[in-house]
Amino acid sequence: MSGYVEGIIILLFINGIAAMGVSLLTGFTGVFTLGHAGYMAIGAYTAAIMTVRFGIHWLPAIVAGGIIAMVLAYLIGVPTLRLMGDYYAIASIGLGESIRLVLENWQSFTRGARGYPGIDNYTTLTVAGAFFVVMALLMFYLIKSNFGRAFKACRDDYIAASLLGFNTARYRVLSLSISAFYCGVAGALMAGFLTFIQPVMFDLNKSTELTAVVVFGGLGSLSGSLIGTAVITLVTELFRPISQYRMLIYGAVMVIIMVARPEGIMGQHELGPRFIRSLFQKKNGPSKALEGSDGL
Amino acid sequence: MDTLVQQIINGLSLGSVYALIAVGYSLVYSILLFSNFAHGGFLVIGGYICYYTLAALGNNIWLSGLAAMVGAGVIAILVERLAYKPIRERTNVTLYLLIASMGMSIVIENVFVVTVGGRFRALPPVIPTDPVNFFGLATTSAFDLLSLAMAVIFLTALQLFLSKTKWGLAIRAASYDLRTSGLMGVNVNRLISIVFFVAGFLAAVGGIFLSVRYTLYPQLGFITIKAFVAAVIGGLGSLPGAVLGSLILGLAEMLTAGFISSQMRDLVVFGMLVLTLLWRPSGLLGKQVSEKV
Numbered sequence: 001m002s003g004y005v006e007g008i009i010i011l012l013f014i015n016g017i018a019a020m021g022v023s024l025l026t027g028f029t030g031v032f033t034l035g036h037a038g039y040m041a042i043g044a045y046t047a048a049i050m051t052v053r054f055g056i057h058w059l060p061a062i063v064a065g066g067i068i069a070m071v072l073a074y075l076i077g078v079p080t081l082r083l084m085g086d087y088y089a090i091a092s093i094g095l096g097e098s099i100r101l102v103l104e105n106w107q108s109f110t111r112g113a114r115g116y117p118g119i120d121n122y123t124t125l126t127v128a129g130a131f132f133v134v135m136a137l138l139m140f141y142l143i144k145s146n147f148g149r150a151f152k153a154c155r156d157d158y159i160a161a162s163l164l165g166f167n168t169a170r171y172r173v174l175s176l177s178i179s180a181f182y183c184g185v186a187g188a189l190m191a192g193f194l195t196f197i198q199p200v201m202f203d204l205n206k207s208t209e210l211t212a213v214v215v216f217g218g219l220g221s222l223s224g225s226l227i228g229t230a231v232i233t234l235v236t237e238l239f240r241p242i243s244q245y246r247m248l249i250y251g252a253v254m255v256i257i258m259v260a261r262p263e264g265i266m267g268q269h270e271l272g273p274r275f276i277r278s279l280f281q282k283k284n285g286p287s288k289a290l291e292g293s294d295g296l
Numbered sequence: 297m298d299t300l301v302q303q304i305i306n307g308l309s310l311g312s313v314y315a316l317i318a319v320g321y322s323l324v325y326s327i328l329l330f331s332n333f334a335h336g337g338f339l340v341i342g343g344y345i346c347y348y349t350l351a352a353l354g355n356n357i358w359l360s361g362l363a364a365m366v367g368a369g370v371i372a373i374l375v376e377r378l379a380y381k382p383i384r385e386r387t388n389v390t391l392y393l394l395i396a397s398m399g400m401s402i403v404i405e406n407v408f409v410v411t412v413g414g415r416f417r418a419l420p421p422v423i424p425t426d427p428v429n430f431f432g433l434a435t436t437s438a439f440d441l442l443s444l445a446m447a448v449i450f451l452t453a454l455q456l457f458l459s460k461t462k463w464g465l466a467i468r469a470a471s472y473d474l475r476t477s478g479l480m481g482v483n484v485n486r487l488i489s490i491v492f493f494v495a496g497f498l499a500a501v502g503g504i505f506l507s508v509r510y511t512l513y514p515q516l517g518f519i520t521i522k523a524f525v526a527a528v529i530g531g532l533g534s535l536p537g538a539v540l541g542s543l544i545l546g547l548a549e550m551l552t553a554g555f556i557s558s559q560m561r562d563l564v565v566f567g568m569l570v571l572t573l574l575w576r577p578s579g580l581l582g583k584q585v586s587e588k589v
Contacts, residue, residue: 032394079573085532086331087573089394090524094566097521105559204518208402215395248406254399259382262392 006125007193008237013128014189015213015229020139021182023214023225028143029175030155031081034207035092038099039069039180041202043187045103048116048197058122062131062188069184070177077173084158088176096207103199115198116191123192131189135182136226140270142178143222151175152220183210205247212250215257217264224266301434303554304547309440310509311546312447316502317523318530318538319454320495326471326533327491330390331524333397334375335499336517337404342368342500343507343516344408350420357422365500372496373489375400381485401517408514416511423508443505450501451539454494458535463490471533522549525565529572531582540580544568 018040025031043065050061076095080088104113111117142148153161154168154175162168191197209232217228236246257264269275317339324332342364349360379396408414425439458464466487469477478484499520506519522545523538530541548568552561572579 026391030389030391032391034398076570079570079577083573083577085329086325086390086394087528087532089331090521090528091566091569091573093521094525094569098563098566101559101562208398211395211398219391244410245406247402248410251399251402251406255379255396255403258392258396258399259379262383262387262389 008233010123010125010128010193012230012233013132014123014186014193015233016132016226017135017189018183018186018210019213019217019225019229020136020222021179021186022210023217023222024139024143024151024182025175025179026211026214027219027221027225028148028155029151029172031172031176032086032089032211033092033176033179034089034204034211035094035096035099036179036183036210037202037204037206038092038096039073039183040187040190040206041099041103041197041199042069042072043184044191044197044202045110045116045187046184047188048119048191049109051120051122051192052116052118058120058192062185062192065188065191066181066184069187070181073180074173074177077176081172081176082169092207093204096202096204100199100202110199113199115196117196119191119195119197121192121195123189128189128193131185135185136222139182139222147171147174155220208247209250212254215254215264218266218269219262219264221264221266221269223271224264224269227265227271298434299554302436303550305434305436305440305444306554307547307550308543309444309546310550311526311543312444313502313505313509314523314526314546315539315542316447316450316498316505317520318527318542319451319535320498321520321523322527322530322533322535322538323467323491324495325527326535327467327474327488328380328384328390328393329533330393330397332495333394333520334379334400334404335495335523336520337375337401338368338372338496338499339503339506339520340404340408340512340514340517341371342496342503343512344412345500346504347417347419347507347512350422355420355422361501361504364504365497368500368503369493369496372492372499376488376492381488405514405517412514414514416513417507418511419504419508423505425508439508446501446505450498454498454535457494463487467491522565525569528569529579531579534579534581537579537581 018036021039022033022036025033043062046065046068047058047061050056050064051058076091077088080091103110106112143151150161150166150171153164153166154171158168187202213228213232214225215228216232217226218224236243239246317335320338321332321335324330324335345367346360346364349363350357353359379400380393383392383396423439423442425437427435428438428441429435458468466477466482467490469480470482470484470487474484477487502523503516506516510516510519523542526541526545527538528541529544530537530539545565545568548564549561552558552564
């Protein structure tokens, strides 16, 4: 396999992990975010500083990146997700930008805006693939568990969910923490893949891209989010020459999907034998055939 | 002392520009209950219309200012009709509106990047920026006093519109309950168009003053994030709250820039947001929004 193709596959795995995190929060719990690149930045810098400066093995460094992102998300989530309304959405933009500012200005620790060079190339295809498979299995299991149903209940009708005894605020914070862990790990893997990181890589555009991918693939479908990631990562690679139109297209696609088909490519269905069978059984598409069921 | 008075005037002037933006954002939020991220786009559109009409009409700020305000208002109506109306007619999930507005904001920003380019443009010197002696206390810029005065004029006009006219009454009713006010005979679609027009109109005023202060570029709309934060500090959906929050934020930002470090100002803004939400979740003047379980 040529190095270029291998690089793209590693990138797909990394973006897939981040997309699963955002998918859990936005797709399954219904909380809009525009700051998840900030959690990726936390993960990336934690892993970079731990491996380069303190000489720690990369595996604990990656996990630590995820955990620190998770703790930060918890601290932000408690005051903002208690409230109904767009509080977290606004706070998330501020958080993402604040993290970038701290990374740029804390010269002695993060080497500032010029970036952090000399990270070991620890993210090989095997490492990225293994992380992806393990984290995807865990996420699919989580979605199908009681927790997954509680998240969806908070999304669909928080009043009904709270009447059934769910502490919806706590579930939203939990969902945010897990999704930040996924983004932190993705960031840490990104650091090991690129061997050089810069605060500007994790700006608002990156956060927007993470959310756009999930919207594109389908709110409430994990496999949809992964398909969305694959499509957007590949399209980005293929259309490098017209990259100045990339953001314009992202924006337009987000609006068009919301207007025409808010459920995205996959709707709330997961890619599985039942979904594929239903495609062939009825000509009027999977959305009719699977009505009322939950995919898989 | 001199610097303090000067920074306070700067802060109030910046805060009053935030107030113009935050009030429009809050108005939309109070009716449709979603954060219109495209609001920053309206501001940029106003700025660019002003820039190009100034060149075309021979530096007449009154005429091009009017063109910018009306133009941004009309585009705000168009954005609502194209992107939000189909969604809000089909579903009441505000998440979809939120995502569509984010998409719209990216589209507006990048339309400018692609067509006129991302470079920074300075408005011709139509708004005086000469230093002025402020009652012997401090030296400040005429621009700061002017933007403060304009903000007061426009906010008073908005207050009169909301309290004295029939449509103002309808908007106040809709902010309590949009559906019921529709049942009472208010033309909801026209009401939402008026609200978006007002929001775009005020955003353009803010856009013109911001493009004099910071020059004009497609990403200028990001500044609305601070207006959003100001609206949250004051209480989401409350117009007096949006004004109060904006003034506090402008002051905090300028005092940080003047006495600590100008790189810290964005961190201070974010810190204030988190502290307000911890201390008073509904904002300074907001309704109680904490989830009842």
